[in-house]
Amino acid sequence: MSLGAIMDKDTINHKNEPFYTKAKQQGYRARSAYKLFEIQKKYNIFKRSFYILDIGSAPGSWLQVAKKFAEENLTKYQDRHYHREEYKILGVDIKKVSPIEQVDTMKLDITNPSSIIKIQTFLEGEKFDLVLSDASIKKSGNKFSDQVRQVKLCLKILDILYLLKSKGNLVIKLFQGEDFKRVHRAMKAKFHFVKSYKPRASSKKSNEIYIIGLNKK
Numbered sequence: 001m002s003l004g005a006i007m008d009k010d011t012i013n014h015k016n017e018p019f020y021t022k023a024k025q026q027g028y029r030a031r032s033a034y035k036l037f038e039i040q041k042k043y044n045i046f047k048r049s050f051y052i053l054d055i056g057s058a059p060g061s062w063l064q065v066a067k068k069f070a071e072e073n074l075t076k077y078q079d080r081h082y083h084r085e086e087y088k089i090l091g092v093d094i095k096k097v098s099p100i101e102q103v104d105t106m107k108l109d110i111t112n113p114s115s116i117i118k119i120q121t122f123l124e125g126e127k128f129d130l131v132l133s134d135a136s137i138k139k140s141g142n143k144f145s146d147q148v149r150q151v152k153l154c155l156k157i158l159d160i161l162y163l164l165k166s167k168g169n170l171v172i173k174l175f176q177g178e179d180f181k182r183v184h185r186a187m188k189a190k191f192h193f194v195k196s197y198k199p200r201a202s203s204k205k206s207n208e209i210y211i212i213g214l215n216k217k
Helices: 018-026 033-043 061-077 113-123 143-158 180-190
Strands: 051-055 088-093 104-107 128-133 164-175 191-197 208-216
Touching: 033 061, 033 164, 033 191, 033 208, 051 061, 061 088, 061 128, 088 113, 104 113, 128 143, 143 164, 143 180, 164 180, 180 191, 180 208
Parallel strands: 051 088, 051 128, 088 104, 128 164
Antiparallel strands: 164 208, 191 208
């Protein structure tokens, strides 16, 4: 998904893969939807998640998945403890995201401080229950430099976790490499539970991996 200049996950190289075909058949905008489904199945990240931020949201497949679970949560929990009688989903990306009913999107750069002000305005004093990030730098082909730049992006996202409520959850994409432990340590300082995971829906050739943080301190 995109942030800055983002690589399209559904390039020609992926069009013959089973998850690409499945996404088209089931109405999801990209095969990456199934990465999120797998993460949910293993870690239950959407539990009691009504206010959700999706960073690097284009083309919108993770927003579609988030909407599905947020709608289910309203019926499943009928929750009054967090005063969540509705869901709010916001997708942010420097690329325009085609509209999804009952989902908000903003065309902005998450690394720009003015963008955070806009997100806070959207929240109206509340905090998110879940932050998702499938955002990626544009790969140059140099695995070392790509990994370093992706780490910097991840650390910038971790810097804005004051937008996430206490006991909230985070999913963030990283590239495997020497600096992986740096992000993992930063996550451990912020969450009670931290695990890395590569979904089956990820390309076998890709060095992407997701870090899941549950129960923010």
